[in-house]
Amino acid sequence: MTARGDALRSQPADSGAGELEIFPCTLLQERLCREVNEPAPQRLNVALRWRVTGRLSHSTAERALQSLIDRYEILRTGFNEVDGRVAQCVSPAVPFRLREIDLSVLPSEQRDDRADEIGRAEAIQPFDIRQPPLIRGALLRLGPDRDILLLTFHALVADGWASGILLREFRHAALAIETGKVPFDAPPELQFADYALWEKELLASDILDESREFWRHRLHALHPTRVPTDPGTTGRQGERAFIESLLFPAPLWRATEKCAREHNVTLYALATASLALMLHRTTGNLDIVLGSQVANREDPSTESLVGPTVNSITLRLPVDASGDCSRFVANVAETVSEALQHERLPFEIAAGLASPSVEGPLHAINLVVHRSYSGTKETEQDQPGPFNLVFLPSFSPGPLWELNFFLIGRDEGWRLSCEADAGLYEQQTVKNLLQAWLDCFAFLAGASGNAPQPELRAPIMPVAKATSSSAPSASDVSQPVKAWQPLNSTALLPIETIPIHDPARQIVQFHETGRQTPMVVLNNRSVYYPLAQELGENRPFIDIQLYHPGGPLDLPPHAFEIFGAYAVKLIRWARPHGPYVLGGHCVYGVVAFEAARQLTQLGEKVELVTLFDSWAPGYREDMSPRDQKIRKRHLQLYGYRQRLAQYRAGEIGLNELLRKPLLRRLHLLKPEPSPEMEPGQWFDDAVRQAAARYRPRPPYDGDVVLFRSDEPLRGRLFDELMGWRPLISGNLTKVDVASAHLDMFRKRPAGTIASAVNDLLAARRNSGQGGTAA
Numbered sequence: 008m009t010a011r012g013d014a015l016r017s018q019p020a021d022s023g024a025g026e027l028e029i030f031p032c033t034l035l036q037e038r039l040c041r042e043v044n045e046p047a048p049q050r051l052n053v054a055l056r057w058r059v060t061g062r063l064s065h066s067t068a069e070r071a072l073q074s075l076i077d078r079y080e081i082l083r084t085g086f087n088e089v090d091g092r093v094a095q096c097v098s099p100a101v102p103f104r105l106r107e108i109d110l111s112v113l114p115s116e117q118r119d120d121r122a123d124e125i126g127r128a129e130a131i132q133p134f135d136i137r138q139p140p141l142i143r144g145a146l147l148r149l150g151p152d153r154d155i156l157l158l159t160f161h162a163l164v165a166d167g168w169a170s171g172i173l174l175r176e177f178r179h180a181a182l183a184i185e186t187g188k189v190p191f192d193a194p195p196e197l198q199f200a201d202y203a204l205w206e207k208e209l210l211a212s213d214i215l216d217e218s219r220e221f222w223r224h225r226l227h228a229l230h231p232t233r234v235p236t237d238p239g240t241t242g243r244q245g246e247r248a249f250i251e252s253l254l255f256p257a258p259l260w261r262a263t264e265k266c267a268r269e270h271n272v273t274l275y276a277l278a279t280a281s282l283a284l285m286l287h288r289t290t291g292n293l294d295i296v297l298g299s300q301v302a303n304r305e306d307p308s309t310e311s312l313v314g315p316t317v318n319s320i321t322l323r324l325p326v327d328a329s330g331d332c333s334r335f336v337a338n339v340a341e342t343v344s345e346a347l348q349h350e351r352l353p354f355e356i357a358a359g360l361a362s363p364s365v366e367g368p369l370h371a372i373n374l375v376v377h378r379s380y381s382g383t384k385e386t387e388q389d390q391p392g393p394f395n396l397v398f399l400p401s402f403s404p405g406p407l408w409e410l411n412f413f414l415i416g417r418d419e420g421w422r423l424s425c426e427a428d429a430g431l432y433e434q435q436t437v438k439n440l441l442q443a444w445l446d447c448f449a450f451l452a453g454a455s456g457n458a459p460q461p462e463l464r465a466p467i468m469p470v471a472k473a474t475s476s477s478a479p480s481a482s483d484v485s486q487p488v489k490a491w492q493p494l495n496s497t498a499l500l501p502i503e504t505i506p507i508h509d510p511a512r513q514i515v516q517f518h519e520t521g522r523q524t525p526m527v528v529l530n531n532r533s534v535y536y537p538l539a540q541e542l543g544e545n546r547p548f549i550d551i552q553l554y555h556p557g558g559p560l561d562l563p564p565h566a567f568e569i570f571g572a573y574a575v576k577l578i579r580w581a582r583p584h585g586p587y588v589l590g591g592h593c594v595y596g597v598v599a600f601e602a603a604r605q606l607t608q609l610g611e612k613v614e615l616v617t618l619f620d621s622w623a624p625g626y627r628e629d630m631s632p633r634d635q636k637i638r639k640r641h642l643q644l645y646g647y648r649q650r651l652a653q654y655r656a657g658e659i660g661l662n663e664l665l666r667k668p669l670l671r672r673l674h675l676l677k678p679e680p681s682p683e684m685e686p687g688q689w690f691d692d693a694v695r696q697a698a699a700r701y702r703p704r705p706p707y708d709g710d711v712v713l714f715r716s717d718e719p720l721r722g723r724l725f726d727e728l729m730g731w732r733p734l735i736s737g738n739l740t741k742v743d744v745a746s747a748h749l750d751m752f753r754k755r756p757a758g759t760i761a762s763a764v765n766d767l768l769a770a771r772r773n774s775g776q777g778g779t780a781a
Contacts, residue, residue: 030095030200031207032086034355035315039163040086040093043136050248050405051162054130055170059154061394063181065146068156069105071180074190075173076103076140081164081199081314085139095200098139106145118149123402126157130402131247134161156396159404164199166317167377168302173313174396182392199314206353218349219360225323225346226361226369232286232296233371234410234440236431248406251437252424255414259449260421261704266452268700269566270333275376276340278414281447282374283324283339289443295324298370298408301350307637319354320346321369332451347632368408375413378631410437412444505565505573510580517548524614524768525549527578529591529598534752541754541761551577553598554690567624567701570694571601575609578602585611588764592751594691596621597698600734604707615767616711617760618731620719620748624701626730638724645720706736712767713741714760718748740767 032040039051076082083101086093108125110118125147134141141161148154160170180190209215255263267277283295303318304310324339358369398417406428413424423444427437517539525547528535539548553574578587585606591599596618603613630638713731721727728741742763746756 026099028080028097028200029089030097031203032093032095033203033206033315034210034353035318036086036095036163036203037093038355039315040136047247047405049131049133050407052130052132052134052404053160053162053165053167053170054126054401054404055158055160055174056126056399056401057156057158057174057396058399059146059156059394059396061152061392063146063154063156063394065105065107067181067184068144068146069103070184071177071190072105072142072144072158073103074180074184075176076101076142078176078191078195079198079313082142083139084141084164084199086136086163095203097200101139103140103142106143107148108145109148111148111150115150122147122149122155126155127402129157129159130404132159136161136163140164155399162315164314166302166315168304168317169313169315172311178392178396181394185393195311195313197308197312199312202309202312202314202316209351210353210356215352218352219356221345221349222321222352222357223360226321226357228362229296229321229323229369230294231367231369231371232290232292232294234286234289234432237433237436240429240431240433247429248403248426249429249434249437250400250403250424250426251434251441252400252422253438253441253445254419255421255423255445255448257420259445259452262452263448264702268702270336271696271700272336272340273343274414276343277336277448277451278376279322279324279343279374280336280339281451282412282444283322283326284335284447284451285440285444286372287326288447289440293326295326296370296372297322297324298373300373300375301347302633303350304633305351305636307640310633318350319370320350321354321357322346322374332453336451371409373408373411375411375415378416410440412440505569507573507576507580510577513552513577514581515550515552516581517550518542518544519547521545521547523547524586524588525582526588526590526617526764527551527582527599528589528617529553529574529595529602531592531595531752534592536752537754537757538752538760541757542764543761546765547582549578549581551581553577553595553694565693565697567597567694567697568601568605570598570697571605574598574602575605578606586614587611588615588617588768589613590617590619591621592619593621593748594695594698597624597701598694600707600711601701601703603709604703607707607709613709614771615764616707616709617764618711618713618729619751619760620714620716621729622719623728623730623734624698624703626726628699630724634724641720641722641724703734706734708736710738710767710771711735711740712763713739714744714751714763715741716744716746716748716751716756 042048042051077100080097081095083098085096085098087096088094089096110121113121125145129143129145132143134143141164143159145157146154147157158170158173165173176191183190263277264274267274279297279299282297286292286295286297298319299322300317300319303316304312309316322342324342327335327338361369403426406426408426409428409431411426413426415422415424423441425437425441427434517536521544523546526539526542527549528538529551530553531550535548535550539550542548551574553570578589587603587606589599589603589606590596600616600618600621603616606613627635627638711731713729715727715729719725719729726732728739731739740763742759744751744756744759746753750756751760
């Protein structure tokens with residue numbers, strides 16, 4: 008996406024206060040403008056609150072907010088009809104006033120209640136969308152260095168992602184103003200009008216034709232899912248809302264994370280599955296329909312864009328009452344994945360493809376899952392300065408859906424919440440729904456202390472009259488989830504171990520008479536030999552080839568800990584007792600790390616774990632989908648630069664550099680035949696798949712050294728410590744090795760590694776921690 012040129016700008020119009028620039032609206036903005044004329048327009052507000060600790064003057068806060076309005080066109084935008092169609096009307100300048108309300112004159116016991124009253128009133132006050140700015144704020148003074156900042160946006164100008172950007176930039180601007188600096192040196196690369204013009208061009212092309220067909224098929228004969236309303240409510244839909252919340256018990260959350268990892272599904276997919284199961288049990292429906300939102304910021308240039316890019320998708324989830332848990336969750340994950348592949352088609356178009364028989368909104372029930380845009384250490388207290396902003400729960404301006412379920416992660420933990428239409432549901436009903444959702448999480452994770460239902464379909468729960476079941480206790484859910492539990496079984500499935508076949512053929516030893524602590528490395532037998540030589544004859548060196556030399560075995564999926572236990576058995580076959588130095592290259596460094604954890608638990612001493620270009624488990628996998636895509640692009644660009652260097656060196660021709668890759672992408676050239684499988688590749692693949700799901704806890708309290716070659720990239724998504732710092736509470740040392748990834752054990756880099764290993768072990772010995780002559 009690129010910034011617009013002058014040729015794309017509409018002719019200015021005279022607003023009476025300077026020239027307006029007129030731009031088309033996005034389809035989302037057009038829909039929101041129509042909804043402004045419906046009952047309860049205040050529900051389109053985005054109301055946020057922060058507790059201010061420290062010193063923040065009213066003047067600084069107001070000037071910082073004014074700098075944001077000056078910086079971003081969308082904050083100077085009103086919405087008016089131009090030539091028969093609603094348009095964005097951008098003013099060249101818009102003044103902003105931050106209200107200051109002194110509550111310190113009230114008795115101290117009344118201040119918080121009065122602050123809440125003001126916050127609720129601010130949240131439900133409608134905007135006149137014709138008059139920018141569509142943002143207002145208030146600074147409530149409760150006492151010395153104790154304030155509350157209220158900011159309310161209209162959904163036409165900001166979504167959750169954009170509000171997170173504005174919070175960070177508000178803090179930056181306020182700190183700059185306090186120190187006499189200019190808040191922003193340069194304008195943003197893109198304004199929201201650029202995005203609107205880009206969307207218009209996208210929709211005029213045929214790029215989204217496949218997505219149109221996907222949604223036409225997916226929404227055929229669809230019937231929205233609704234939870235029966237409570238008879239005692241007013242029935243006046245959309246006027247006001249309330250929010251109920253439930254903190255996810257930490258042991259159950261750990262079991263849920265483990266469950267998602269072991270079965271290679273995202274937490275979003277697992278949350279969707281548990282909610283669908285709860286709604287099935289509540290309504291009896293076998294076809295559950297949910298709405299959900301995506302940031303719609305795949306293009307890296309939109310990461311810092313302020314404006315509403317959010318898009319809604321429809322999740323249509325069949326529930327097979329006779330199926331088991333694993334199949335059900337896998338089917339939900341596949342449905343989610345398919346929907347996300349077609350997320351770029353605006354909901355306003357997709358909804359129009361639904362069957363004409365659909366009455367009312369397509370989404371009566373919505374689901375949101377994300378790490379908070381604010382309310383975490385990362386967003387609140389990551390910079391020094393005279394003040395901090397601490398997120399406070401928002402007051403609801405009104406319901407956008409009958410029921411909006413959300414799973415939000417903050418520093419206190421993950422929280423289940425539901426915003427409900429107060430005209431349709433009572434608070435006890437929503438509390439029961441949240442508890443039922445939590446119970447379904449526990450049921451799917453296999454972590455509930457109660458016996459599971461024999462099948463997916465349980466008796467329909469009349470939520471309005473149901474009593475809240477007790478939440479799973481810590482004792483119920485603290486045990487690790489060993490395997491998925493089919494719904495027609497009451498016992499957990501046992502996990503098989505990997506058998507040892509012929510250890511004498513899998514283990515090679517050098518310098519067996521040496522007296523120093525032996526070094527044990529995993530796989531890459533012939534590659535490690537120079538390192539054994541550089542370490543010297545006084546250090547025994549044991550090389551263990553983990554895969555069976557007889558060829559591929561029938562190896563079912565295993566938890567990563569099983570591979571660690573397999574390595575431990577081979578290590579103890581070669582050397583029954585420690586101390587040990589363990590190591591591995593690439594993913595086998597992670598195996599060595601897990602083996603060290605298990606050996607330590609068995610009472611053995613592991614003096615040092617050596618990791619050679621090993622990425623920490625979870626570092627890449629737990630990145631947001633957006634960051635994973637950006638990281639992939641960086642790697643693709645790096646690969647292209649490598650090929651370009653080969654071309655310049657005369658190693659490949661222009662045909663291999665450009666023409667063949669292009670023709671393959673266009674499917675005009677057959678792909679290259681797959682290379683013959685390397686010996687042991689079947690085992691490597693199984694280890695990598697298990698490592699992607701592995702999340703070691705608690706942190707390892709031993710000494711670890713990371714040897715990093717020149718090859719891994721550096722930067723925000725390529726951590727200098729390769730993601731290991733959170734997993735290690737002991738000493739973690741990084742040593743740079745001047746070599747490529749596959750050349751780390753040639754003579755010169757092997758000398759660097761050997762010298763560092765010997766020095767670290769000598770330091771341990773001198774400090775009284777070492778083993779036998781280190």
